[in-house]
Amino acid sequence: MSAPSQRVLPGFGLALGYTLVYLSLLILLPLGGMILKASELGFAQILDIALGERSLAAFRVTFVSSLLAASINAFFGLIVAWVLVRYSFPGKRFVDALVDLPFALPTAVAGITLATLYAGNGWLGQYLEPLGFKVAYTPLGIVVALTFVTLPFVVRTLQPVIEDIETEVEEAAASLGASRWQTFVKVIFPAIGPALLTGFALAFARALGEFGSVIFIAGNIPLVSEIVPLLIISKLEQYDVLGATALAVVMLAISFVLLLVINVLQWWAASRHKSGHENVEPLEVAAGKAKQGEGA
């Protein structure tokens, strides 16, 4: 291994060692302990706990609402990030600071506030309920809470990437005759796609584990609006630490697979975008092709 000597930056060995120790202490050790604890149960028992009717319903509620919340944020977060980077308007810095608030607010406070807002007599709930939208104490409330909590992830991952796209590129595309939609789809989207996926994945992962805000707005009715973290707490209330770890491990395994899939997708998207560059196909050419494509 002569690799380290060829590195431009010194201290590779030290930095790598530090990284490994740090990650092991912070992540691998607790997770390993958890898996070890769960392994006191047999595989069949873990499956039995995870496939109970109540657990299955909770897994469904958790994953579906997290997916919805992350998707909503992927769409609207993109718009927010775009507006914050590309336009200047009075109060822009203030709006920009607002985006981070869901990070800073204790999630229980967020949950209680949202429940108060969307309850039948709340500021929003009083108008929504006559229209047939019950938000507080329904699965819809869970989606609302998760969307609130995960908003910053998409916006903050996209902002620097959008900043890197030079406006000249868009102008070039336009001068070569691409329509606005084509410029977005063929020029801009490939550049921000990987970051958008990262933001989506972060939001999704955060939503899966969210507890504090959800329990105050969910209603927590078995089979309808119970999330997996609530079931884990419920098991702990029964002093059933093993059962709780079993649920946690299953949750972790599914999340890991999903995040891996998203990462592979992102890697694929990034390499496709990059290979576009390497083939020296300037964006102007791409824009020109798009124009031809439209003509055909």
Add this chain to the structure above:
Amino acid sequence: MKSLRLTVSSLFLALASATALADATLLNASYDVARDVYKDYNPLFQKYWKAKTGESLELKQSHAGSTKQVRAVADGLEADVVTMNQANDVEFLADKGLVAKDWAKKFPNNASPYTSAMVFIVRKGNPKALKDWGDLAAAGVQVIIPHPKNTGNGRNTYLSAWAWALRQPGGNDAKAQEFVGKLLKNAPLFAAGGRDATTTFMQRRLGDVLITFESEAEMIAKEFGKGEFEVIHPSLTMQTEFPVAVVDKVVDKKGTRKQATAYLEYLWSKEGQENAAQNYLRPRDPELLKKYAAFFPPVKTFTVDEVFGGAHKAFVTHFKDGGSFDQIYVAK
């Protein structure tokens, strides 16, 4: 700047000497809403103990959900005494060998210095005329309770309704389960905890009836005003106990058994009982109960031991996974 530093350092010194002056320190691990009770009780005991022995004690409090607290004590939180709101939690410590197996006999009254009762809170004028448990299962009534599986408050409600149904003519466990199932179907949500249920009912004005501790009713009156609601005592309700115990393992290590035992015993003194009554908890002392009769109208109560054969058995039958609560929701 200098004066600030002086102030800070003298403050630090004062704190250090206060700790040094205390002859012993006791930590009381307690349930969540017990803050006020023990905040008022601790100075009473300190005064009593100083007069009796000349020792000055430092008393520390730790509050969280009851079950969370006993888990913390089992995991090494060095609490000299535990003051809980569910016998089941003390039982857990006994199982782990931290508390004597016969903890309930170490103090009078099942080691519970005061009690409360589960009551109905209804809207002013009681528009749906809800008088007893049977009314709560009727169609169109909305009941607000915390999660019966995960909270002590919710469990007490569940068991109260069950016991009432058992005592109806021809009542048995199957009928009780059916009745409780109907009552639970009237719950539009299960609140995260006791206070969350109160907020949902009082502030968000959801539901026709809130079921909670009698002591909580006075808190609501303080917070929202007396004119907003009425308290209904049903024909039968659970006498909820608040068991206390000395944590043997900790006091033996710290050498604080004498102080810890006295701390809990003093809860049964006139002063301790009066303090409980002033915090809207039913004192065991019959004279005081009479003195505060306006707060505590006579109610017909049952204990978990009488109807369910003990807190642990009730817990296993009804709230453990696969228990009656799960059976109501998950058709096998």
